[in-house]
Amino acid sequence: MANSTLEPAKTAEPRATKPSLAKALQSIFSKSEEPNESKAIAKRRRFVMAAVLGTLSVNLLMFLRFFFPRALYEPKTKFKIGYPSDFGFGVDTKFQNQHRIWVVRNTEGIFVIIAICTHLGCTPDWKPSENKFKCPCHGSGYDPEGINFEGPAPRPMDRAHVELDPEGQIVVDVSHAYSWPKGERSQFGDDGAILHV
Ligand code: FES
Structure with a gap:
């Protein structure tokens, strides 16, 4: 005999789908x-x-x-170089490299020559054996006091201002120069151009 009660229709279970390779x-x-x-x-x-x-x-x-x-x-233009007793008769070159000067003592006193050739500005060499300064650039020659006597230099080399400080040390100021232009009055005897010591 046929079963008259209808069984509820089975709902189809979702099929488990395999994840795609792309996903x-x-x-x-x-x-x-x-x-x-x-x-x-x-x-x-x-x-x-x-x-x-x-x-x-x-x-x-x-x-x-x-x-x-x-x-x-720039290098200092005013500096001390020691006491007058530190300098003997003649030309002292120990400040040539540091300050570009020579210290000279003669019978009148001490003065300082600025080591710049008055032709075109080279630094002359002191030649003790020849008792003169000789410029290596164009051959100008200067006597031990810096007075030109040969070559193209038009005038003697300039001298720097010198004075004594309260302790008796020599102070040099190369920014204050004394010169002797050709045919003009020499400033080498002016106050400050030489120390009568
Ligand atoms: S620069 Fe000294 S002789 Fe010319």
Whole structure:
């Protein structure tokens, strides 16, 4: 006999579908790319930050530079060379390299010759054996007091201002020179051109 009660129709159970290969690959790659991408972003950020900081630092340095003027440190023009008793008769060359001067003592006193040839500005050499200064550039010659007597030099070499400080040391000032231009009065006897010691 046929069963008159109708059994409820079985609903079809959803078939478990296998994940497609494409989806699987996508999930693998999307997971592995994430950290790489964030690393790249962090790297870019660091690069931009470094560039910004570098630019700011350069600008800051340029700004600060305005407060420090470009100073040109030149040799001192006024300096002490010792006591008169330190200098014997004749030409003393010990300050030639440091200050470009010679200290000379003669029968009248002590004076300082500025070691610059009056032709074109070379530094003459002191030749003790010849008792003269000789310029290596064009051959001008000067006697032990710096008076020209040969070559193209037009006049004697200049002398620097000299004075004694309160302790009795000789102070030389090469920014204050005494000269003897050709055909004009000599300044070599002026106050400050020689120390009568
Ligand atoms: S520079 Fe000294 S002779 Fe010319």
